[in-house]
Amino acid sequence: SRPEEIVVSMDIARVFYFTGRRGVPFIPSSDAPSFEAEARRLGATVFFFKENQYVPPAFGVVDPIARQHEILRAFLFGSKSFEPVYTNSVERTTIFRFKGSSPVV
Numbered sequence: 031s032r033p034e035e036i037v038v039s040m041d042i043a044r045v046f047y048f049t050g051r052r053g054v055p056f057i058p059s060s061d062a063p064s065f066e067a068e069a070r071r072l073g074a075t076v077f078f079f080k081e082n083q084y085v086p087p088a089f090g091v092v093d094p095i096a097r098q099h100e101i102l103r104a105f106l107f108g109s110k111s112f113e114p115v116y117t118n119s120v121e122r123t124t125i126f127r128f129k130g131s132s133p134v135v
Contacts, residue, residue: 031076038069039078040099051076056098065105066128075131079106081122 031037037053039045046052057072059065069077084096106112106126116125 035075036073037076037078038074038102039080040082040095040102041078041080045078056102059105062105062109066109066111070128075127077106077112077126079103079124079126 031049031051033051035051037045037051038055038057039053040055042053042055053074053076054072057065057068057074059068079102082099084093084099087093087096106124111128112126113129114124115127117123
């Protein structure tokens with residue numbers, strides 16, 4: 031990615047630490063189309079997804095971070111608007127970009 035590009039990652043602190051790239055952990059949205067529209071409006075270009083395991087919450091409790099992670103996964107992997115440009119099965123990470131966007135440098 032270029033330094034001015036916005037990265038979307040729930041692990042944005044680690045992304046910044048290792049790469050100096052800035053971004054946001056999530057884009058507020060109600061569904062996949064609104065996520066995509068807001069990402070484009072914001073100028074987000076790189077979407078970094080890391081598989082994480084969460085401890086199940088107590089009965090009747092919803093973990094908002096785990097839920098947000100599930101939603102981000104569904105938006106990135108389930109949409110025809112994003113394409114994976116990097117996958118590392120050992121690290122359990124996938125990096126996406128909008129289809130047809132410039133390649134990762």
